[in-house]
Amino acid sequence: IAQVAGYAFAKPRKAPAPGTYHYGVTALDRSGNESGMSAEIEMAPPVVPALAFPADLADDATDDLIFVWNYAPGASEYDLVVSEDTAFDATLYSANRLEDTAYASPKLDGETTYYWRARSRNASGESAYSPTRSFTTAFPAAPELISPAHASMDVSPDTTLVWASNPIAETYRLRIASSIAFGDEQILLDTTGLSDTTYALVDLDPGEVYFWRVAASNAYGESQWSDGNGFKVVKVVESADGLPTDYALDQNYPNPFNPTTTIRFALPEAGLARLTVYDLLGREVEVLANERLRAGVHEYRFEASRLASGPYFYVLSVNGKRFADKMLLVK
Numbered sequence: 001i002a003q004v005a006g007y008a009f010a011k012p013r014k015a016p017a018p019g020t021y022h023y024g025v026t027a028l029d030r031s032g033n034e035s036g037m038s039a040e041i042e043m044a045p046p047v048v049p050a051l052a053f054p055a056d057l058a059d060d061a062t063d064d065l066i067f068v069w070n071y072a073p074g075a076s077e078y079d080l081v082v083s084e085d086t087a088f089d090a091t092l093y094s095a096n097r098l099e100d101t102a103y104a105s106p107k108l109d110g111e112t113t114y115y116w117r118a119r120s121r122n123a124s125g126e127s128a129y130s131p132t133r134s135f136t137t138a139f140p141a142a143p144e145l146i147s148p149a150h151a152s153m154d155v156s157p158d159t160t161l162v163w164a165s166n167p168i169a170e171t172y173r174l175r176i177a178s179s180i181a182f183g184d185e186q187i188l189l190d191t192t193g194l195s196d197t198t199y200a201l202v203d204l205d206p207g208e209v210y211f212w213r214v215a216a217s218n219a220y221g222e223s224q225w226s227d228g229n230g231f232k233v234v235k236v237v238e239s240a241d242g243l244p245t246d247y248a249l250d251q252n253y254p255n256p257f258n259p260t261t262t263i264r265f266a267l268p269e270a271g272l273a274r275l276t277v278y279d280l281l282g283r284e285v286e287v288l289a290n291e292r293l294r295a296g297v298h299e300y301r302f303e304a305s306r307l308a309s310g311p312y313f314y315v316l317s318v319n320g321k322r323f324a325d326k327m328l329l330v331k
Contacts, residue, residue, distance in 0.1 A: 109141060
């Protein structure tokens, strides 16, 4: 029983169990006096809705797909379920208690087959699910990034981005950002309509970290974004013979990291080098290097799965010189 004030209609509370129920309406005045009951209405659970769009086995689904089903007599709401398997064990998403007979789908993956079904509801219960339909998206899948590989440490200031070609893609969209989050304020480049699967970059800032991702498009729509790859531009300045001209300790990459990161440094001459990691209290955590090294660029990998999250310092001591930088472990 529900009391309603100020409305011309109301949804009855859900029945305790599916079945046929009878409803009527009475009116109460301000003194609590109740009128006689209106004509009695019989309400049975609604019938199964008939799916309308996309058609079963359709292979031309676009990236702005709208699911449509027919009105089911007696229904007041609908439930929609979308999955990547026929048993609906891996439900992609469900939209419940929809009052309309159409639903705009969230972004789907390209070149993928999906399965969907719907059922109807009213105050007397819910119908069985409709027969399952399937459809396949006709826009491209997200591209695979090839080069530079993720977490590359020695990328040239003049480099070329390369991603895999997709036979059904017509154009590509490329974004480059200063952060893996790709927030609006972090976007450095956003270009569309690329017909090739390469893009040349020039004069990147030495020592800086860049992130990039690609989407593919055709007449049916645009793919999801690819995974974002990050790379660090080499900071070491080399002489004509290819050796560093000065000592340099780069920022570790990636940073923040979990649980591994790479520390890179340059030596213009040979010497006994010691690379040590310390915690915030100055306690020695690990000695990564303690040996005589030739002139050139050297990299050491730091694995921190046993350590707690937080800031750490790494220190390079070589030929009477000392360099230090800070890194952040985030688990």
